[in-house]
Amino acid sequence: MNQKIGARRGVVVGSVAALVALGTLTAGHAAAEDVEPRAIKQIVSGLSQAWALDFLPDGSALFTEKNTAKIRKLDKAGKVTDVQKIPGVSTSNEGGLLGIAVSPDYATDQTVFVYYTAASDNRIAKLKLGQTPQPILTGIPRGAENHQGGRLEFGPDGHLHAGTGDAQKGSNSQNDKSLGGKVLRMTKDGKPAPGNPKADSVVYAKGFRNVQGLAWVGNQLYVSDIGSSKLDELNKVEPGKNYGWPTCEGSCSTAGMTNPVKSWATSSATPSGLEYFKGSLYMASLKGGTYKLTTSGAGSKLYTSLGRTRAVEAAPDGSLYVMTPSEIHRADGN
Secondary structure (H helix, E strand, O other): OOHHHHHHHHHHHHHHHHHHHHHHOOOHHHOOOOOOOOOOOEEEOOOOOOEEEEEOOOOEEEEEEEOEEEEEOOOOOOOOOEEEEEOOOOOOOOOOEEEEOOOOOOOOOOOEEEEEEEOEEEEEEEEOOOOOOOEEEEEEOOOOOOOOOOOOOOOOOEEEEEOOOOOOOHHHHHHHOOOEEEEEEOOOOOOOOOOOOOOOOOEEEOOOOOEEEEEEOOOOOEEEOOOOOOOEEEEEOOOOOOOOOOOOOOOOOOOOOOOOOEEEOOOOOEEEEEEEEEOOOEEEOOOOOOOEOOOOOOOOEEEEOOOOOEEEEEEEOOEEEEEEEOOOOEEEEO
């Protein structure tokens, strides 16, 4: 899957030089052609609080806009069209139409899943494009303005996972009866997935503040969690474990709490979407840029010129899509 960029550059530049020597291409024309591969290139701009994206089997992308409550489609040629507006979405500072996930069986079931803020809760619904969404899980607590969570991803086990926020009430994260501050794992009907820690619960792990990123390295789940005023976290998630919030922010020595694999000052990270791509974890940052990390959290930021990044998703064409609130870019991960 790795692109041999150096080799491609040599072939392209060599071919252009040969054409110039033959007089079939002017040097000015050669300069105008984009012969130098770019690590990242803008596909589309002018979006309204874009939040999440996922890919259809034909390689086109579906994405959400938080404030307009629209699902929109980005085709492989870079054209954006509106698909539909989701009814019942209630917009707040961090609330609105958030996550989107395409069924791994889309070719046969034609189903898409969305996570959105409603008037009294956050909820997950399924739909066929152009049709009315059918809620499959309701009662995820909503904050008046913030900590809604919202990321949706299908795991390698075929089950739907969701990251939720504590709804601005830290005790939700430790309350086993609350869906807030959790990682949830469910069937496509919103029921507890087989193998969950408790057979009658969709809760997979607890003790989070505001989960906005989920990604797998093989079968191992990692999540990004936004901290309060001290530390943001990258967590290696095991079923039934407690990741500490609100007792712990970052690592601590409290019995029964599982420490993150890496923490960053909230002033530099504020993590959002997470993806595993070509051997590295990529973590979007609302403080600007995107982190390229090992599974132990070592690494640094790329794409800092983009400003806030909201989501990162591996594309069927072998590239990495990087989303900001107003733009979508295609990248090679370097």
